[in-house]
Amino acid sequence: MSAIGGDYLSTSTVRASLDHRTSLxxxxxxxxxxxLDRLSKxxxxxxxxxxxxxxxxxxKDHRAxxxxxxxxxxxxxESQEPQEVNSSPGSGxxxxxxxxKSEKPRLQDSDRPSSQATGxxxxxxxxxxxxxxxxxxxHSPLDSPSSTSQTAHLMSxxxxxxxxxxxxxxxxxxxxxxxxxxPRRDRRNFLLLVLLYFLQGIPMGLAxxxxxxxxxxxxxxxxxxxxxxxxxxxSLKLFWSPIVDAVWNSRLGRRKSWILPIQTCSxxxxxxxxxxxxxxxxxxxxxxxxxxxxxxxxxFFLVFLCATQDIAVDGWALTLLSLPNLSxxxxxxxxxxxxxxxxxxxxxxxxxxxxxxxxxFRSTPTEVGVMTLGGYLTFWGWLYLVVTLxxxxxxxxxxxxxxxxxMEVYRSMIGILKLKNxxxxxxxxxxxxxxxxxxxxxxxLKLLDKGFSQEDLALTVLIxxxxxxxxxxxxxxxxxxxxxxxxxxWAFVGRLFAAVIAQGVVMLFPAQGVTTWYLLTVIxxxxxxxxxxxxxxxxISAFHAKISDPLIGGTYMTLLAT
Numbered sequence: 001m002s003a004i005g006g007d008y009l010s011t012s013t014v015r016a017s018l019d020h021r022t023s024l025x026x027x028x029x030x031x032x033x034x035x036l037d038r039l040s041k042x043x044x045x046x047x048x049x050x051x052x053x054x055x056x057x058x059x060k061d062h063r064a065x066x067x068x069x070x071x072x073x074x075x076x077x078e079s080q081e082p083q084e085v086n087s088s089p090g091s092g093x094x095x096x097x098x099x100x101k102s103e104k105p106r107l108q109d110s111d112r113p114s115s116q117a118t119g120x121x122x123x124x125x126x127x128x129x130x131x132x133x134x135x136x137x138x139h140s141p142l143d144s145p146s147s148t149s150q151t152a153h154l155m156s157x158x159x160x161x162x163x164x165x166x167x168x169x170x171x172x173x174x175x176x177x178x179x180x181x182x183p184r185r186d187r188r189n190f191l192l193l194v195l196l197y198f199l200q201g202i203p204m205g206l207a208x209x210x211x212x213x214x215x216x217x218x219x220x221x222x223x224x225x226x227x228x229x230x231x232x233x234x235s236l237k238l239f240w241s242p243i244v245d246a247v248w249n250s251r252l253g254r255r256k257s258w259i260l261p262i263q264t265c266s267x268x269x270x271x272x273x274x275x276x277x278x279x280x281x282x283x284x285x286x287x288x289x290x291x292x293x294x295x296x297x298x299x300f301f302l303v304f305l306c307a308t309q310d311i312a313v314d315g316w317a318l319t320l321l322s323l324p325n326l327s328x329x330x331x332x333x334x335x336x337x338x339x340x341x342x343x344x345x346x347x348x349x350x351x352x353x354x355x356x357x358x359x360x361f362r363s364t365p366t367e368v369g370v371m372t373l374g375g376y377l378t379f380w381g382w383l384y385l386v387v388t389l390x391x392x393x394x395x396x397x398x399x400x401x402x403x404x405x406x407m408e409v410y411r412s413m414i415g416i417l418k419l420k421n422x423x424x425x426x427x428x429x430x431x432x433x434x435x436x437x438x439x440x441x442x443x444x445l446k447l448l449d450k451g452f453s454q455e456d457l458a459l460t461v462l463i464x465x466x467x468x469x470x471x472x473x474x475x476x477x478x479x480x481x482x483x484x485x486x487x488x489x490w491a492f493v494g495r496l497f498a499a500v501i502a503q504g505v506v507m508l509f510p511a512q513g514v515t516t517w518y519l520l521t522v523i524x525x526x527x528x529x530x531x532x533x534x535x536x537x538x539x540i541s542a543f544h545a546k547i548s549d550p551l552i553g554g555t556y557m558t559l560l561a562t
Contacts, residue, residue: 190321192320193317194332197335197340198337200340201339201342201344202340203303204340205345209344210349212228215281219289232303234310236307240311241555242552244555245409245552253398254315255313255397256391259312264385266305266309274381280298281295310558314557317545326545328476329545330544331475331542334472338469346465348373353369402551439499444457456514456519475487476542488543491533
């Protein structure tokens with residue numbers, strides 16, 4: 001086997017070989033290597049010790065009671081009871097000298113575990129492992145406290161063999177599962193995740209889109225560049241994510257300990273900004289923009305709260321949804337964040353525009369839009385507080401006593417970065433966007449340069465939005481049916497093809513101006529590009545969710561996403 005190198009055997013390989021069950025182990029569980037001769041010797045000692053204890057203290061009925069459901073003794077084996085062994089010094093009996101071993105129960109052919117997934121068990125569930133958390137816990141499910149005793153226990157089993165490879169991990173026990181086929185608990189938790197991600201998208205859409213656009217009348221482009229620092233907490237959240245995983249209150253729960261106070265502070269902050277935003281924007285541009293730093297500081301703090309909440313929600317998503325449906329966590333993230341960002345950027349700017357309001361909603365023109373920034377912030381600030389109150393009263397988080405210190409989580413994060421698989425993923429992420437980065441950043445600008453109007457571009461984005469929401473759902477569903485990385489690879493090829501199509505669309509710009517057929521072509525090109533982009537994001541997020549350890553889920557998900 002590939003796991004054998006020299007005279008050493010990977011403990012994780014031994015576990016997979018003898019259990020014939022598959023479990024999704026976190027990537028940061030490094031295998032412990034123990035010499036083979038020590039394993040064999042320790043296995044023989046363990047067998048002799050167990051035989052003597054069973055012969056001395058256990059009765060036939062007691063053994064049958066403790067026997068696992070998958071093990072059955074035939075009548076011939078049941079009739080062979082181990083005799084008591086006299087191990088006192090000076091005993092000359094053959095039993096004492098030979099160390100007689102008791103007969104061990106054997107697996108019948110019909111009772112041997114299968115390596116294929118069946119039903120909801122996913123090939124590795126049993127009566128004592130009915131939770132996906134048990135399958136994804138950081139430590140080994142064996143009761144032995146040390147790796148040495150675990151190895152001895154594993155090697156002592158009769159079905160232990162190194163001749164066969166571990167069974168293949170099933171990719172999806174509930175293939176082709178739609179939202180309405182999900183368990184009721186998963187459906188409700190999915191909607192909760194969409195709501196939490198949606199709330200994060202509201203201030204992020206303002207900070208990265210609407211507010212810089214509105215600041216053009218008050219600040220120079222250089223000063224607006226200073227304001228862009230407000231969005232940096234989302235890029236730097238990895239540095240404090242271990243604190244979110246390690247520090248929490250057992251009465252509130254691991255994730256609600258952070259989500260409740262953060263949403264409360266965010267709501268209060270948005271209400272305060274809503275009452276002061278007009279004066280703050282004017283003062284930001286006063287004295288050659290000297291007030292832009294304090295204005296940026298307020299938004300930096302608000303984005304910092306959203307980034308911290310994102311860490312907690314990412315970690316909670318790993319335990320809110322059942323293991324087979326974890327890919328829907330990335331769907332919730334896509335739908336929620338996209339909807340929140342779109343509402344605070346595109347929709348808000350449209351309703352904030354006096355021209356849009358006068359054209360569609362008023363008979364008498366005015367100089368203000370239907371919606372103001374201050375009123376928008378105040379509305380969502382109060383809604384933040386209402387949702388937080390409902391979350392505190394109506395949603396109970398599963399209790400857990402497993403808790404790591406801050407330094408342990410930081411060490412785990414460093415250990416994750418040292419894994420070759422993670423390093424490979426990092427390299428892939430670094431170079432994956434080279435092929436279509438120009439399409440994402442330049443195509444719209446090139447269209448505007450050639451004469452494509454901003455109104456037509458806004459119409460294209462508006463039509464594109466519902467497709468992005470719907471495709472996010474189907475991308476999550478496909479990531480359940482097929483391996484997530486396969487879905488990502490297919491979408492990657494499609495996105496490269498979409499970049500080629502976009503280049504052709506720009507080159508074919510009509511000399512007489514935008515026509516109906518060309519507008520439809522641009523819309524179709526945008527939809528296809530959005531389709532591949534959304535599928536890539538949902539698939540890779542689903543893959544991250546499946547390999548992350550829930551105990552440090554916030555750090556794990558943040559590390560992979562960053």
